[in-house]
Amino acid sequence: MKADGGIEGSTDSIESLRQDVRAWLRKNVPAGWRDAMTNVGQDSFVALQKDWFEKLSQAGYATPHWPEGWLGGGRSLAEQKVIFEEVARADAPRLILYFVALYHAACTLFECGTDQQREKYLQGILKGEIWCQGFSEPNAGSDLASLRTRAERRGDRYIINGQKIWSTMAQYADYCLLLARTDNSGPPQAGLTYLLLDMKAKGVSVRPISQITGDDEFAEIFFDDVEVPVVDRVGAEGEGWAVAQATLASERGLTLVELTQRMRYALPMLVNTMRERGCQDDPVVHRDLGNLIVNVDAACALADQYLMKRISGTEEVGDASIVKLCYAKTLREFSALGVRVSGLAGQYYSGFMRGATQETGNWTLDFMNSYNWSIAGGSNEIQRNIIAERMLGMPREPKGWQLAEGKA
Amino acid sequence: MSVELTELQDSARRVLDGAGLAAAEEAIWAQIVELGWLLVAVPEALGGLEAGIPGASTMHAELGRRLSTAPYLPAMLAVDAICQSDLVERDSWLERLVGGELITASLAECGIRANGNRLDGTSIGVQSADSASHILVWTACNDVVALVALDQQGVEIVARPTWDQTRRLFDVRLASVDLADQTILAEGADAGVLIQRLLAQRDFALAADAIGGASALLDLTVEHLQTRVQFKRPLAMFQALKHRCADMKASIAAAEAMLADGLRRVGDSLDSADARHKSMGAKLLATSTFARVAEDCLQLHGGIGMADEHPCHLFLKRSLLSEQLSGSANAYAAELALGLLANTK
Numbered sequence A: 001m002k003a004d005g006g007i008e009g010s011t012d013s014i015e016s017l018r019q020d021v022r023a024w025l026r027k028n029v030p031a032g033w034r035d036a037m038t039n040v041g042q043d044s045f046v047a048l049q050k051d052w053f054e055k056l057s058q059a060g061y062a063t064p065h066w067p068e069g070w071l072g073g074g075r076s077l078a079e080q081k082v083i084f085e086e087v088a089r090a091d092a093p094r095l096i097l098y099f100v101a102l103y104h105a106a107c108t109l110f111e112c113g114t115d116q117q118r119e120k121y122l123q124g125i126l127k128g129e130i131w132c133q134g135f136s137e138p139n140a141g142s143d144l145a146s147l148r149t150r151a152e153r154r155g156d157r158y159i160i161n162g163q164k165i166w167s168t169m170a171q172y173a174d175y176c177l178l179l180a181r182t183d184n185s186g187p188p189q190a191g192l193t194y195l196l197l198d199m200k201a202k203g204v205s206v207r208p209i210s211q212i213t214g215d216d217e218f219a220e221i222f223f224d225d226v227e228v229p230v231v232d233r234v235g236a237e238g239e240g241w242a243v244a245q246a247t248l249a250s251e252r253g254l255t256l257v258e259l260t261q262r263m264r265y266a267l268p269m270l271v272n273t274m275r276e277r278g279c280q281d282d283p284v285v286h287r288d289l290g291n292l293i294v295n296v297d298a299a300c301a302l303a304d305q306y307l308m309k310r311i312s313g314t315e316e317v318g319d320a321s322i323v324k325l326c327y328a329k330t331l332r333e334f335s336a337l338g339v340r341v342s343g344l345a346g347q348y349y350s351g352f353m354r355g356a357t358q359e360t361g362n363w364t365l366d367f368m369n370s371y372n373w374s375i376a377g378g379s380n381e382i383q384r385n386i387i388a389e390r391m392l393g394m395p396r397e398p399k400g401w402q403l404a405e406g407k408a
Numbered sequence B: 001m002s003v004e005l006t007e008l009q010d011s012a013r014r015v016l017d018g019a020g021l022a023a024a025e026e027a028i029w030a031q032i033v034e035l036g037w038l039l040v041a042v043p044e045a046l047g048g049l050e051a052g053i054p055g056a057s058t059m060h061a062e063l064g065r066r067l068s069t070a071p072y073l074p075a076m077l078a079v080d081a082i083c084q085s086d087l088v089e090r091d092s093w094l095e096r097l098v099g100g101e102l103i104t105a106s107l108a109e110c111g112i113r114a115n116g117n118r119l120d121g122t123s124i125g126v127q128s129a130d131s132a133s134h135i136l137v138w139t140a141c142n143d144v145v146a147l148v149a150l151d152q153q154g155v156e157i158v159a160r161p162t163w164d165q166t167r168r169l170f171d172v173r174l175a176s177v178d179l180a181d182q183t184i185l186a187e188g189a190d191a192g193v194l195i196q197r198l199l200a201q202r203d204f205a206l207a208a209d210a211i212g213g214a215s216a217l218l219d220l221t222v223e224h225l226q227t228r229v230q231f232k233r234p235l236a237m238f239q240a241l242k243h244r245c246a247d248m249k250a251s252i253a254a255a256e257a258m259l260a261d262g263l264r265r266v267g268d269s270l271d272s273a274d275a276r277h278k279s280m281g282a283k284l285l286a287t288s289t290f291a292r293v294a295e296d297c298l299q300l301h302g303g304i305g306m307a308d309e310h311p312c313h314l315f316l317k318r319s320l321l322s323e324q325l326s327g328s329a330n331a332y333a334a335e336l337a338l339g340l341l342a343n344t345k
């Protein structure tokens, strides 16, 4: 990232980048990809994602957030923002199969990895290797630090036993960002260690979870005496919690700029549904739509402002929670209005679109998918706790509650 | 924010905190005049601070925080309209205003028509009209912007008491007022442009005022929850209440970001269609956020919130009025929706 990269950048060069990206996207976004992804099998989804990843990464537009020296990297934040805005504007497919690789894995390795790890794994990512994130467990969701998957040191390896859940795209993944427990003696956060795990290693098995939408984007992962070499540890033993924070932070900032912009560009989809349903003159719908428009605009403004704060180093505790909470709530309102407007027609099953963006115009599906953002990555309630406790200074709940003997 | 603006904001906060919530109108107005706050957006060439609408917005937010009773908003519209005009006596008008003479304006519908060379109609929601020398009027057909003296034949001022105790509104009725005797600031197409500019400013100002009010009320409420003890713990420890405060904090932040973004994008082109659109959006979101925040904050205060001696109700009443000022929340929502419909092929 260039140090001089203010959010506005030099207006001329930014504008010419915008024109370049726009022209490139016009030529390259796969025409009709939404239709091509509707009611098809997984193979077609994977094929489209691979194809789009290759094109986008060759053009350097998949990795503008990587540092100088890497393909596509070294862009100022202002330039990155332009690329994301244009991708949103062009309604290009989202690279969800590669999301964890391009963001979570890459940002973690840039921030906390060794040179050898960067060389090996980042080159792999550019060649199309897929990553998943193995943090959550059946009994460790919001309370992530309570996770129990064991990593036991034996010589130059760790031996992994346990289970992860809700791991997005794990069924396709080559590698896993694994957070495991190496020590039980201290406070829960202290005993965690961060490892890079080969999903093809002996003892790994994956079971896709079918979702309420019909898709199966996430999976369970089981580890049965899986060996991970110590060189694949990121950070020191027992310091995995801090590394995991770097992973989670990578979702913020630019991703929310892209997502909020996509939501704004999708507003006309609501208008189309209103027309299809003949309620384009209904004043009640106008009122709901008008109120939604300002909330969408505000979410965009918040995401922009947050990025500016990160650039200028003025980010404060809780800022990220506000952006994510507002986005998640607005996305829910957006899709809920779609459901209301589409009436009974929206309740007839019309299949689902794989690897869709959050907005497809299949409103009941979109409504269900909007929970992605209110549950994953720190639920709305967890964000509210952070805002109340760390921004407003309201007290935490008293500790000392004990589960009854024999529970959990 | 520029250094000067930050300093201005700090000093405004000090002065207004000293004066207290909903302080007496004359006292606040005297401070505003004395400290030169009417000059915030005036160009340097005319002796102002040239902090533009963002500067004015900062002041509106500070005044909103303290439930200001002074007619700063309409006065700022008059100042801007005079600066934009090419009146020969522009400087002397500015001097009079800066010296404390009040020219007010409508915060709602300025229902004045020009019939030939006569002005007729009723301008509603005119703030502090009884202490003003003139009213800034613009006509419904967008063809005239003028200053009309209030102490002349054909002008009647009627007080319209509101639930909001922090602003005093009046109807100003004009009956056959001779246009030729008034101070005309713009006519024809120029008037249309100036009116757009004034309406955008008015909405941005109401938005800033509402954001100030909402943030101050949330602070007050969190403080109340921190100190009020029930069930042997501060109410602020109950998650049900914490989450409501967090939601309010997030909505206020969103409205604030939207206002800042609107001001930044609009820049100097306040008379553009885009400025109108952005100012309406900012006004709609900020005033409805304020009203929802005020609604919830009263609930979180419990019985004390229903007591007249507690300031909670002052915020609530101000927020309810603000939601209806300028264009009502419902009307603006509908207008923004129709805009999107028209732009979607």
Ligand SMILES: Cc1cc2nc3c(=O)[nH]c(=O)nc-3n(C[C@H](O)[C@H](O)[C@H](O)COP(=O)(O)OP(=O)(O)OC[C@H]3O[C@@H](n4cnc5c(N)ncnc54)[C@H](O)[C@@H]3O)c2cc1C
Pocket (backbone or CB within 6 Å): A132, A133, A134, A135, A136, A137, A138, A140, A141, A142, A143, A165, A166, A167, A168, A218, A371, A372, A375, A376, A377, A378, A379, A380, A381, A382, A385
């Ligand atoms: C689409 C999707 C993709 C995901 N992808 C991944 C992935 O790739 N890798 C991965 O590791 N994980 C992933 N997750 C898991 C995600 O991180 C967890 O679902 C999340 O942390 C919530 O945990 P949980 O599901 O166990 O819910 P729980 O923690 O059991 O929460 C249940 C409810 O209780 C509320 N709650 C919990 N604690 C509190 C509290 N202290 N105060 C108030 N309310 C509370 C929650 O907000 C929620 O409403 C994904 C989840 C989804 C939905």
